[in-house]
Amino acid sequence: MARKLLLENAHIEGIHTYDVYRKNGGYRSVEKTLKTMSPEDVVEEVKKSGLRGRGGAGFPTGMKWSFIAKPDGVPRHLLCNADESEPGTFKDRYLMEKIPHLLIEGMIVSSFALGANHSYIYIRGEYMYVLHILEKAIAEAYANGWLGKNIMGSGFDLDLSVSPGAGAYICGEETALIESLEGKRGNPRMKPPFPAVKGLWQRPTVVNNVETIAAVVPIVNEGGDAYAQIGIGRSTGTKLISAGGNINKPGVYEIEMNISVEEFIYSDTYCGGIKNGKKLKACVPGGSSVPILPHYLVCKTAAGQDRLMTYESLADGGFAAGSMLGSGGFIVYDEDQCIVRNTWNFTRFYHHESCGQCSPCREGTGWMEKVLHRLEYGHGKMEDIDLLWDIQRKIEGNTICPLGDAAAWPVAAAIRHFREEFEWHVKEPKACMERNYGLVAEKIFEPATA
Amino acid sequence: MAEQTEKINVTIDGKTIAVDPGTTILNAARAIGGEVVPPAMCYYSSLKGSGGKCRTCLVEVNKGSEKDPRPMPKLVASCSTPVMDGMEVKNKTSERVNDARHGVVEFLLINHPLDCPICDQAGECHLQDLAFEHGLEKTRYEFKRRTFDKIDIGEYIKLHMTRCILCYRCVYTADQLTNQRDHGVMKRGDAAEISTYIQNALDNDFIGNVIDVCPVGALTDKTFRFRSRVWYTKPMNAHRDCKKCSGKAVAWMIGDEIARITARKDQFGEVKEFICNECRFDKKEKTDWTIEGPRHIDRHSVISANKYEEPIPEHTPLLNKT
Ligand code: SF4
Ligand code: FES
Numbered sequence: 019m020a021r022k023l024l025l026e027n028a029h030i031e032g033i034h035t036y037d038v039y040r041k042n043g044g045y046r047s048v049e050k051t052l053k054t055m056s057p058e059d060v061v062e063e064v065k066k067s068g069l070r071g072r073g074g075a076g077f078p079t080g081m082k083w084s085f086i087a088k089p090d091g092v093p094r095h096l097l098c099n100a101d102e103s104e105p106g107t108f109k110d111r112y113l114m115e116k117i118p119h120l121l122i123e124g125m126i127v128s129s130f131a132l133g134a135n136h137s138y139i140y141i142r143g144e145y146m147y148v149l150h151i152l153e154k155a156i157a158e159a160y161a162n163g164w165l166g167k168n169i170m171g172s173g174f175d176l177d178l179s180v181s182p183g184a185g186a187y188i189c190g191e192e193t194a195l196i197e198s199l200e201g202k203r204g205n206p207r208m209k210p211p212f213p214a215v216k217g218l219w220q221r222p223t224v225v226n227n228v229e230t231i232a233a234v235v236p237i238v239n240e241g242g243d244a245y246a247q248i249g250i251g252r253s254t255g256t257k258l259i260s261a262g263g264n265i266n267k268p269g270v271y272e273i274e275m276n277i278s279v280e281e282f283i284y285s286d287t288y289c290g291g292i293k294n295g296k297k298l299k300a301c302v303p304g305g306s307s308v309p310i311l312p313h314y315l316v317c318k319t320a321a322g323q324d325r326l327m328t329y330e331s332l333a334d335g336g337f338a339a340g341s342m343l344g345s346g347g348f349i350v351y352d353e354d355q356c357i358v359r360n361t362w363n364f365t366r367f368y369h370h371e372s373c374g375q376c377s378p379c380r381e382g383t384g385w386m387e388k389v390l391h392r393l394e395y396g397h398g399k400m401e402d403i404d405l406l407w408d409i410q411r412k413i414e415g416n417t418i419c420p421l422g423d424a425a426a427w428p429v430a431a432a433i434r435h436f437r438e439e440f441e442w443h444v445k446e447p448k449a450c451m452e453r454n455y456g457l458v459a460e461k462i463f464e465p466a467t468a
Numbered sequence: 469m470a471e472q473t474e475k476i477n478v479t480i481d482g483k484t485i486a487v488d489p490g491t492t493i494l495n496a497a498r499a500i501g502g503e504v505v506p507p508a509m510c511y512y513s514s515l516k517g518s519g520g521k522c523r524t525c526l527v528e529v530n531k532g533s534e535k536d537p538r539p540m541p542k543l544v545a546s547c548s549t550p551v552m553d554g555m556e557v558k559n560k561t562s563e564r565v566n567d568a569r570h571g572v573v574e575f576l577l578i579n580h581p582l583d584c585p586i587c588d589q590a591g592e593c594h595l596q597d598l599a600f601e602h603g604l605e606k607t608r609y610e611f612k613r614r615t616f617d618k619i620d621i622g623e624y625i626k627l628h629m630t631r632c633i634l635c636y637r638c639v640y641t642a643d644q645l646t647n648q649r650d651h652g653v654m655k656r657g658d659a660a661e662i663s664t665y666i667q668n669a670l671d672n673d674f675i676g677n678v679i680d681v682c683p684v685g686a687l688t689d690k691t692f693r694f695r696s697r698v699w700y701t702k703p704m705n706a707h708r709d710c711k712k713c714s715g716k717a718v719a720w721m722i723g724d725e726i727a728r729i730t731a732r733k734d735q736f737g738e739v740k741e742f743i744c745n746e747c748r749f750d751k752k753e754k755t756d757w758t759i760e761g762p763r764h765i766d767r768h769s770v771i772s773a774n775k776y777e778e779p780i781p782e783h784t785p786l787l788n789k790t
Binding site for chain 2: 186188203208369370371372373374375376377378380381382383384385388405411412413415416417418
C-alpha cells in the first residue's frame with residue numbers, strides 16, 4: 019500500500035476542526051520542534067529529507083532556507099504561496115480545504131526554523147471560501163496557544179495572517195507575490211536582489227508552496243532520513259498530483275515518487291484509465307506551463323525506459339523528448355482532443371495573465387494567441403506555424419520572470435510533437451472544425467478571406 | 469571624501485574598461501561609448517527603479533567573472549546587471565543578442581500605431597531610432613492594433629496611450645519628482661495603460677518632465693502639439709533665472725520665435741537637470757531667456773541630427789539600399 023504523509027487523515031470526519039486534528043496527532047511536530055530542536059536542527063532535517071519545492075521549480079527546500087540572510091535586528095518572514103493558479107493544478111486547495119491545520123502546523127515549524135515571527139499565507143482571491151476555512155483554523159490555533167506570544171513557553175512568538183490576492187496568476191511568482199502583499203501592483207521584481215536577501219519590506223524572506231510547508235510536518239515527526247527513504251534518487255517523499263482531463267477518476271492523489279506514469283494513469287488506485295475506453299493521445303504532466311508529451315513519450319522515455327512520476331524521469335529527454343513534474347497538475351488527453359485548440363486555450367490564459375511589464379511577454383503572448391486562434395478557426399496559413407515557433411523562441415529566456423517561459427514552452431512542445439495536426443488545420447480547416455465543434459462547426463467556420 | 473574603491477575590469481565587445489564595483493553593464497558600456505552601447509528604452513539613470521522592462525538592452529555574458537568564469541545561460545538586461553571583475557560581455561558581436569533584439573523591436577512595434585507622419589515625437593523618437601537600427605523592413609503582424617482614446621492629463625500634457633511602450637519612466641518621474649502620486653499603470657498585460665488617478669489633473673511643478681522622459685510620442689506638450697516637425701525647429705541652449713529649477717533648457721526656435729522649451733538631454737537621450745513647468749510651458753517669449761547659441765544634438769538618427777540633407781556615413785549603405 020502506498021504511504022500517505024499529507025492526506026492520510028484527510029478523510030476523517032471533522033479533521034478541519036482543531037479538536038479532531040489534535041486528537042489524530044496534530045501539532046506533534048510543533049511540540050517536538052519547540053521542546054527538543056534548534057532552528058538549525060529543523061533546517062538540517064529538511065536538508066536530509068531531500069524535500070524539493072512543490073510549487074513547480076523543484077528547488078531543494080533546505081538549501082533555499084539556508085540562503086536566507088540573517089542581518090542583526092532585521093525581522094525575517096516566511097510567506098506561504100497559496101496562489102495556486104496554474105491551469106490543471108488544484109492540489110493545494112484540496113489540502114487547505116480538507117486539513118487546514120496541517121498547513122498551519124507546517125507554518126509554525128518552518129517559521130521557527132527560519133526565525134520568522136510574522137508569517138503570511140498569500141492565497142488567491144478566487145479561493146475566498148478556503149480563506150475563511152484557514153482563518154477559522156488560525157483562530158483555533160491562537161485560542162489553543164499554538165500561535166501568538168511565547169508558544170508553549172518556548173519563548174518563540176509567531177503571528178500568522180492570511181492575505182488574499184485579487185485575481186492575478188502572476189502573483190504566484192514570488193516577487194510579484196511580495197509586491198502584492200505589500201499592497202502594490204503585482205509586478206515581478208528584478209533579481210537580484212533575491213527575496214532571501216531583500217524580500218517583503220526589503221527584509222529577508224522565504225516563499226514556499228503550501229504542499230512544501232505541509233511536508234515539513236511529517237519530516238519533523240518521522241525524521242528527514244525516513245522521508246528520504248521514500249521515492250527514487252533526488253525525488254524523495256510523496257507528491258500531491260491533481261489529475262484531470264479524459265480519465266475515469268479525476269482528483270487529487272498523494273503518490274510516493276516511485277510509481278510509473280503508466281500505473282498512475284491506468285491503475286484503479288489513481289486515474290483509473292482513459293475515459294470511455296479511448297486511446298491516450300497526449301499528457302501534460304505538471305501544469306499548463308510544462309511541455310506536452312505525445313502518447314509514445316508518456317509511459318516510456320525516448321530511450322524506451324519506463325517513465326516514472328519523479329522530477330528526473332519526467333524530465334528525461336530534455337525538452338526534445340521530456341517534460342517536467344512542475345506543479346503536479348496532470349492533464350490527460352484522449353484521441354479526440356485537439357492539440358491546436360488546447361495550445362490556443364493555454365496561450366489565451368498566459369496572454370490574459372501577463373503583467374505587461376516587459377515587452378516580449380506583453381506583446382508576444384497576445385500575438386501567439388491571435389495566430390493560434392486563427393489556426394483553430396480555419397483561417398490559418400502554413401507560415402503561421404513557423405511564425406509561432408519564432409515568436410515563442412523570442413519570448414523564451416528574454417523576460418523578467420518565468421511567465422514568459424511558461425507561455426513559450428507549451429507552444430514550442432505542441433509544434434514539436436504535433437506539427438502535423440497544425441498542418442492539418444491549415445490544409446483541411448473544415449474537417450478540423452467538424453471534429454472539434456461537430457454540428458456547430460458550420461456556424462462558426464468562416465473560410466479565410468484573401 | 470568617499471573611500472577609494474578598487475576598480476574592476478569588464479570587457480564589452482572586446483573593449484576593456486575599469487569601473488567602480490556596482491556599475492551596471494550598460495553604464496560601463498556608456499563609459500566606453502560608441503558601438504558597444506546597447507540601446508535602452510526604459511532605463512533612465514536619474515530615475516530610481518527604472519530599467520529591466522523593455523529588454524532592448526539584453527546582452528550576452530560569455531564569461532561571468534574572473535572567479536566564476538562560467539557564461540550566464542540567459543541573455544541579461546545590461547541596464548540592471550552589475551559587472552563583475554573580469555566579466556566579458558557581447559553586445560553587437562553576439563548573434564543571440566542581435567536576434568533577441570530584433571525580436572524585442574518587433575514586439576514593441578506590433579501594437580504601435582506607426583503614425584510617425586503625424587506624431588510630434590518623430591525625429592526625436594527613440595523607438596524610431598531603434599526600429600531604424602534593429603528593426604525589420606516588414607511587419608509580420610496581421611491583426612488589429614491596440615488603440616486607446618487620447619486623454620488630457622492636466623492642462624499641458626496629452627497622453628496618447630496608443631503609442632506608449634510601457635517603459636514606466638513617466639511613472640517613476642511622477643513618483644520621484646513630484647509630490648503627488650497620481651500617475652501609474654492600470655490593468656495588465658497588453659491592456660495595461662498609463663493613467664492618472666481618475667484622470668486627476670497632474671498639476672505640480674515638475675510634471676512636465678514626463679514629456680521629456682517619454683521615449684515615444686505618448687506624452688506630448690500641448691503647447692507645441694502639431695505646431696511644427698521638430699526638424700524644422702532649431703535647438704538653442706537657453707537659460708533664465710528660475711527659483712524652482714536650474715533654468716537651463718533648450719529653446720526650439722522657428723525663426724525668431726520660441727516654439728517649445730525642453731530640458732537638456734545628454735548623448736544617451738537622458739535629462740540630467742529636470743526643469744519646472746513654468747520654464748517649460750509659460751516662458752515662450754525670447755525676452756524670457758538668455759539664448760546661448762545652437763545646441764548640438766548628439767543623437768544618431770538621420771532626422772534628429774538636424775542634418776537630414778547629408779546622411780551620417782555609417783547609415784549610408786542602409787539608405788542607399790532602396
Ligand atoms: S507614456 Fe511614455 S514614458 Fe510613460 S510608460 Fe508610456 S512610453 Fe514610457
Ligand atoms: S533599458 Fe534595460 S530593459 Fe529597458
